Amino acid sequence: MIKTKAFAAYDAKTPLKPFSLERREPNADDVVIQISHCGICHSDIHTVRSEWGPAKYPCVPGHEIVGHVIQVGKKVKAFKVGDTAGVGCFVDSCGKCENCKANEEQYCQRQTVYTYNSYETDGKTPTYGGYSSHITVREKYCLKIKKSLPLAAVAPLLCAGITTYSPLKRYNVKKGSKVGVVGLGGLGHMAVKLAKAMGAEVTVFSTSPNKSGDAKKLGAKYFIISKNPKNILDKSGYFDLIIDTVSAEHDINPYLQSLKKDGTVVLLGVPPTPHKINAFSLIGGRKRLTGSLIGGIKETQEMLDFCAKKKVFSDIELISADQINEAYERTIKGDVKYRFVIDATTF
Amino acid sequence: MIKTKAFAAYDAKTPLKPFSLERREPNADDVVIQISHCGICHSDIHTVRSEWGPAKYPCVPGHEIVGHVIQVGKKVKAFKVGDTAGVGCFVDSCGKCENCKANEEQYCQRQTVYTYNSYETDGKTPTYGGYSSHITVREKYCLKIKKSLPLAAVAPLLCAGITTYSPLKRYNVKKGSKVGVVGLGGLGHMAVKLAKAMGAEVTVFSTSPNKSGDAKKLGAKYFIISKNPKNILDKSGYFDLIIDTVSAEHDINPYLQSLKKDGTVVLLGVPPTPHKINAFSLIGGRKRLTGSLIGGIKETQEMLDFCAKKKVFSDIELISADQINEAYERTIKGDVKYRFVIDATTF
Numbered sequence: 001m002i003k004t005k006a007f008a009a010y011d012a013k014t015p016l017k018p019f020s021l022e023r024r025e026p027n028a029d030d031v032v033i034q035i036s037h038c039g040i041c042h043s044d045i046h047t048v049r050s051e052w053g054p055a056k057y058p059c060v061p062g063h064e065i066v067g068h069v070i071q072v073g074k075k076v077k078a079f080k081v082g083d084t085a086g087v088g089c090f091v092d093s094c095g096k097c098e099n100c101k102a103n104e105e106q107y108c109q110r111q112t113v114y115t116y117n118s119y120e121t122d123g124k125t126p127t128y129g130g131y132s133s134h135i136t137v138r139e140k141y142c143l144k145i146k147k148s149l150p151l152a153a154v155a156p157l158l159c160a161g162i163t164t165y166s167p168l169k170r171y172n173v174k175k176g177s178k179v180g181v182v183g184l185g186g187l188g189h190m191a192v193k194l195a196k197a198m199g200a201e202v203t204v205f206s207t208s209p210n211k212s213g214d215a216k217k218l219g220a221k222y223f224i225i226s227k228n229p230k231n232i233l234d235k236s237g238y239f240d241l242i243i244d245t246v247s248a249e250h251d252i253n254p255y256l257q258s259l260k261k262d263g264t265v266v267l268l269g270v271p272p273t274p275h276k277i278n279a280f281s282l283i284g285g286r287k288r289l290t291g292s293l294i295g296g297i298k299e300t301q302e303m304l305d306f307c308a309k310k311k312v313f314s315d316i317e318l319i320s321a322d323q324i325n326e327a328y329e330r331t332i333k334g335d336v337k338y339r340f341v342i343d344a345t346t347f
Numbered sequence: 348m349i350k351t352k353a354f355a356a357y358d359a360k361t362p363l364k365p366f367s368l369e370r371r372e373p374n375a376d377d378v379v380i381q382i383s384h385c386g387i388c389h390s391d392i393h394t395v396r397s398e399w400g401p402a403k404y405p406c407v408p409g410h411e412i413v414g415h416v417i418q419v420g421k422k423v424k425a426f427k428v429g430d431t432a433g434v435g436c437f438v439d440s441c442g443k444c445e446n447c448k449a450n451e452e453q454y455c456q457r458q459t460v461y462t463y464n465s466y467e468t469d470g471k472t473p474t475y476g477g478y479s480s481h482i483t484v485r486e487k488y489c490l491k492i493k494k495s496l497p498l499a500a501v502a503p504l505l506c507a508g509i510t511t512y513s514p515l516k517r518y519n520v521k522k523g524s525k526v527g528v529v530g531l532g533g534l535g536h537m538a539v540k541l542a543k544a545m546g547a548e549v550t551v552f553s554t555s556p557n558k559s560g561d562a563k564k565l566g567a568k569y570f571i572i573s574k575n576p577k578n579i580l581d582k583s584g585y586f587d588l589i590i591d592t593v594s595a596e597h598d599i600n601p602y603l604q605s606l607k608k609d610g611t612v613v614l615l616g617v618p619p620t621p622h623k624i625n626a627f628s629l630i631g632g633r634k635r636l637t638g639s640l641i642g643g644i645k646e647t648q649e650m651l652d653f654c655a656k657k658k659v660f661s662d663i664e665l666i667s668a669d670q671i672n673e674a675y676e677r678t679i680k681g682d683v684k685y686r687f688v689i690d691a692t693t694f
Contacts, residue, residue: 099608104608107608107631107632107633109584237456253621261446261451261454267626267629267630268630269626270626270627270630271626274600274623274624274625274626275623275624275625275626276621276622276623276624277621277622277623277624277636278621278622279614279616279617279618279621279622279638280617280638281638282614282636282637282638283614283615283617283638283639283640284454284638284640285454285640286454286637286638286639286640287637287638288635288636288637289624289629289635289636289637290629290633290634290635290636291626291627291628291629291630291631291633291634292630292633293630293631293632293633
């Protein structure tokens with residue numbers, strides 16, 4: 001077994017603390033990764049605090065993982081020792097259902113095995129995430145990363161990157177597309193960078209007037225303070241696509257009105273209460289409201305390759321393991337530009 | 348001017364009464380139609396009762412119109428005297444915006460001129476609908492109907508038919524598609540017939556257990572009593588498309604759950620209060636919620652031709668003008684199988 005140092009939540013209320021665990025020795029199709037960096041995603045916080053249902057404690061969060069391959073199983077072909085690799089939000093799935101076969105393992109009809117707070121396909125072995133020194137993952141669920149890239153800034157692509165890339169690609173964002181991004185946090189800042197890199201004209205909607213400068217620096221052409229719905233309605237009939245990353249309660253009817261005919265609002269955030277949607281907001285102009293959940297392995301690789309080519313990375317603040325709890329508090333307050341990433345050598 | 352007998356609402360509260368009006372003599376591109384039949388759509392009732400905002404009184408409703416051409420303007424090419432013609436929900440639009448050019452005049456960016464309770468493009472001449480003996484309409488906004496068809500049963504295709512046909516086509520319903528229809532009224536019964544004619548397997552969701560027999564006769568394979576959400580959830584992950592025709596308050600989250608990945612719920616009805624949508628209902632399985640508004644002239648003609656070929660018509664109850672007010676009360680109670688159509692010779 002591979003001795004692994006980690007940080008874990010032991011319950012919903014107390015700070016994360018050091019934790020030791022053992023990763024499995026590689027099976028024939030496994031890759032062992034020595035983790036170099038792991039991003040802090042807001043969903044880590046929701047999970048360890050049991051805000052999305054009771055967590056399985058001890059809970060080692062983290063699903064924005066990059067590192068170096070130190071061991072491979074005897075049938076592994078795509079990775080060799082010394083390669084740089086990434087792991088995202090899931091580490092296994094059935095591989096046989098129609099969604100897995102369509103390379104959308106995140107919608108596996110049997111069981112998507114999440115990187116943490118989940119069980120392996122045996123239904124009993126808990127999964128532990130990337131706030132740790134090592135991880136063993138099936139080759140098929142690992143991503144290839146160019147060694148020369150700034151790895152700390154690549155880590156958040158594994159969740160924030162793919163989560164925003166997938167709907168931008170799906171709705172065919174290209175040169176000239178008019179894209180709105182609601183909320184400028186971890187997901188939002190990636191949505192701006194990616195949409196811009198695809199050639200879109202980007203507008204950021206935010207409740208924080210002081211984010212205007214950053215929005216423009218990240219690539220947005222317009223910045224709209226969303227507290228007053230009138231500001232949103234000034235763009236009535238304007239957008240092809242709006243990526244809504246906000247998890248706080250907010251009214252999306254004005255965003256639906258700001259879409260062109262056949263335009264789409266994609267929800268990525270999950271507010272605590274249901275959205276209230278007027279049927280007329282959808283019927284007039286045949287607007288669409290949809291959601292999107294991360295992306296499959298194939299699309300995640302495509303995103304990583306796109307980001308490497310376009311030099312799109314996350315804006316990050318690098319921290320050591322002992323700063324995780326402070327980083328959680330700052331993430332909750334939105335006081336981060338735009339992602340905390342843990343230096344995994346500090347576990 | 349063409350003397351025209353009609354029925355009109357004079358205010359929101361009192362029954363419709365006889366009314367006389369004059370239709371314009373045909374301009375160069377106009378067609379004058381002697382109306383033979385006009386369907387009663389639930390939106391007629393909402394409109395004349397000012398339930399959708401204050402109506403323009405006197406208000407002559409009716410937008411499911413068929414009849415015979417008795418006069419044509421000198422530049423009219425597509426119609427000649429003696430032809431059978433139809434008029435749907437709108438009678439004009441700008442013709443120049445991108446939506447008009449894309450044959451989607453119902454989404455005209457300047458002004459869709461509705462068949463009644465609207466103004467002509469001059470902004471001041473009121474439009475009067477099909478509860479009348481004659482109507483003068485620009486050739487471009489008239490539909491061609493085969494003389495040999497059962498005209499009374501064709502009339503409802505001009506609204507109920509195209510409103511359901513358009514989303515079925517848009518979402519590519521074909522042999523093997525699994526389609527759900529929520530609500531078995533005027534729109535719902537057309538959705539069932541059309542989806543079946545396109546080759547789909549159709550499931551009807553209704554709160555009325557006694558509609559089961561009818562649903563099957565109309566072409567549905569399954570009938571589900573929707574009062575208990577559990578019944579809907581039994582079909583979790585099942586449907587490609589659900590057409591929701593219900594204008595009463597109801598929870599659509601179970602319908603979203605009953606969709607396959609990338610499936611779509613299309614709203615056609617407008618309940619009095621907003622729908623409450625859990626973001627997770629859309630994110631998990633990347634479900635779509637959308638709406639649809641009638642259809643353009645080109646698509647309406649395509650629908651009429653499809654219905655003629657497939658012998659799909661509305662199930663109707665033919666009434667005379669003096670039965671309109673009684674028909675309204677019965678429509679509100681859902682006591683009609685499935686559309687009242689007025690014999691326009693009785694005005």
